[in-house]
Amino acid sequence: MAKIEEITRGVLAGDRRSIARAITIIENNTAEAKKLIASIYPRTGKAHIIGLTGPSGSGKSTLIEKIVREYRRRGKTVGVIAVDPTSPFTGGAFLGDRIRMQELSTDQGVFIRSMATRNYSGGLAKVTKDAVKVLDAAGKDIILVETVGAGQSEVEIIKVAQTTVVVHAPGLGDEIQAIKAGLMEIADIFVVNKADRENADKAVTDIQSILQLNNKETAWKPPILKTTALTGEGVPQLIEKLEEHRRFLEKETERKRTLGKAEAELIEAIEEKVVGSIIEDLKKQGKFEELLQKIIERKIDPASAAEKLLRGKFKKAE
Amino acid sequence: MQSKRKIRVLIAKPGLDSHDRGAKVVARALRDAGMEVIYTGLRQTPEQIVQTALQEDVDVIGLSILSGAHKALFPRIMELLRQEGLMDIMVFAGGIIPEEDIKEMKKLGVKEIFGPGTPTEKIIQFVFENMPKRT
Numbered sequence: 001m002a003k004i005e006e007i008t009r010g011v012l013a014g015d016r017r018s019i020a021r022a023i024t025i026i027e028n029n030t031a032e033a034k035k036l037i038a039s040i041y042p043r044t045g046k047a048h049i050i051g052l053t054g055p056s057g058s059g060k061s062t063l064i065e066k067i068v069r070e071y072r073r074r075g076k077t078v079g080v081i082a083v084d085p086t087s088p089f090t091g092g093a094f095l096g097d098r099i100r101m102q103e104l105s106t107d108q109g110v111f112i113r114s115m116a117t118r119n120y121s122g123g124l125a126k127v128t129k130d131a132v133k134v135l136d137a138a139g140k141d142i143i144l145v146e147t148v149g150a151g152q153s154e155v156e157i158i159k160v161a162q163t164t165v166v167v168h169a170p171g172l173g174d175e176i177q178a179i180k181a182g183l184m185e186i187a188d189i190f191v192v193n194k195a196d197r198e199n200a201d202k203a204v205t206d207i208q209s210i211l212q213l214n215n216k217e218t219a220w221k222p223p224i225l226k227t228t229a230l231t232g233e234g235v236p237q238l239i240e241k242l243e244e245h246r247r248f249l250e251k252e253t254e255r256k257r258t259l260g261k262a263e264a265e266l267i268e269a270i271e272e273k274v275v276g277s278i279i280e281d282l283k284k285q286g287k288f289e290e291l292l293q294k295i296i297e298r299k300i301d302p303a304s305a306a307e308k309l310l311r312g313k314f315k316k317a318e
Numbered sequence: 319m320q321s322k323r324k325i326r327v328l329i330a331k332p333g334l335d336s337h338d339r340g341a342k343v344v345a346r347a348l349r350d351a352g353m354e355v356i357y358t359g360l361r362q363t364p365e366q367i368v369q370t371a372l373q374e375d376v377d378v379i380g381l382s383i384l385s386g387a388h389k390a391l392f393p394r395i396m397e398l399l400r401q402e403g404l405m406d407i408m409v410f411a412g413g414i415i416p417e418e419d420i421k422e423m424k425k426l427g428v429k430e431i432f433g434p435g436t437p438t439e440k441i442i443q444f445v446f447e448n449m450p451k452r453t
Contacts, residue, residue: 019373
């Protein structure tokens with residue numbers, strides 16, 4: 001394989017093969033991944049990152065295909081990352097989101113990548129945000145991230161996306177229940193897809209009524225749009241809203257949001273480093289193995305064991 | 319490093335076949351063997367297959383074909399892979415391919431061809447054993 005420097009240069013030049021390789025390197029989380037991210041990071045921050053989430057069967061992939069087409073019509077380049085779940089039993093994954101997007105695969109202005117969660121929770125893969133950075137640094141104007149079919153707790157997307165679109169469809173059963181909790185709170189834009197179905201208007205009113213319960217004063221009121229992804233109806237209007245949200249972010253809260261996102265990322269990076277080094281340290285002390293054995297023998301529970309191990313560690317701080 | 323590496327496989331159906339039962343069975347078997355399987359559905363052009371393989375950075379491509387058009391489609395796919403510099407991807411095929419064509423297809427660079435009734439275990443084992451070495 002080409003050297004990491006070569007891949008980095010390729011990414012920055014928008015070379016498709018390099019982009020593909022870079023994402024693989026990041027997915028496999030090799031030592032090179034950190035180097036790669038570090039060197040492309042200064043060139044990121046230009047793309048509009050849009051997340052699409054919502055229950056399985058709401059038509060996210062089909063809608064993405066139409067969104068990409070509309071952006072292409074407007075002369076934008078687009079990257080897509082479509083996430084599907086990894087089986088917790090076999091470690092394998094069936095990545096089928098592309099089925100709905102295959103006609104785009106030969107468009108040189110579009111780059112689509114399927115990604116397995118590799119057992120990360122929250123509806124994304126652990127490295128999705130870094131893969132987004134690769135597409136961003138490669139010069140894509142718009143980056144669409146499709147989460148796994150999400151219920152209530154798959155809200156990781158807001159750490160990655162600037163604009164989050166929650167896609168719902170009438171007749172999925174359980175109606176609005178499915179997006180009641182977490183997903184309701186993270187939406188910048190609601191889409192009721194499959195709007196040609198008869199109970200589409202009811203889905204819109206359902207969302208409206210829940211939104212009205214929320215009496216927080218916010219500068220951005222999430223609009224509710226109807227689309228029919230199969231025909232593309234409503235998609236231009238959706239793009240208008242996405243653009244509007246982008247302008248809103250730029251004007252008002254861009255700085256704050258970016259700050260929040262940067263903070264979350266920094267904290268996560270610190271956690272990873274700190275936890276890793278602490279565990280390594282503890283393992284060296286021998287007590288680790290001893291307590292492990294005790295846990296297996298049910299002589300101590302894991303939480304107490306952790307406390308025991310860490311007691312000495314943070315004495316200074318207390 | 320190698321142990322962390324997931325095998326990524328593209329299962330693709332070139333040409334005008336009207337069903338993809340066999341392809342899905344193979345896709346599922348490879349998934350259950352711990353691989354990440356990208357599936358693109360029916361009626362793929364050689365261009366779409368190769369561009370997908372490039373974007374997805376796959377290690378392996380499995381082509382499934384029933385229509386008899388392999389003699390037209392496989393050379394095109396192999397040629398496009400060459401053009402894109404993707405010759406390190408291992409390509410295998412399955413479906414209805416007459417005995418007398420197999421040699422010719424292998425000469426093009428198709429590593430193995432599995433006929434109807436091949437046990438999926440055999441395909442899994444083949445993929446593991448013939449995974450291209452990349453660092």
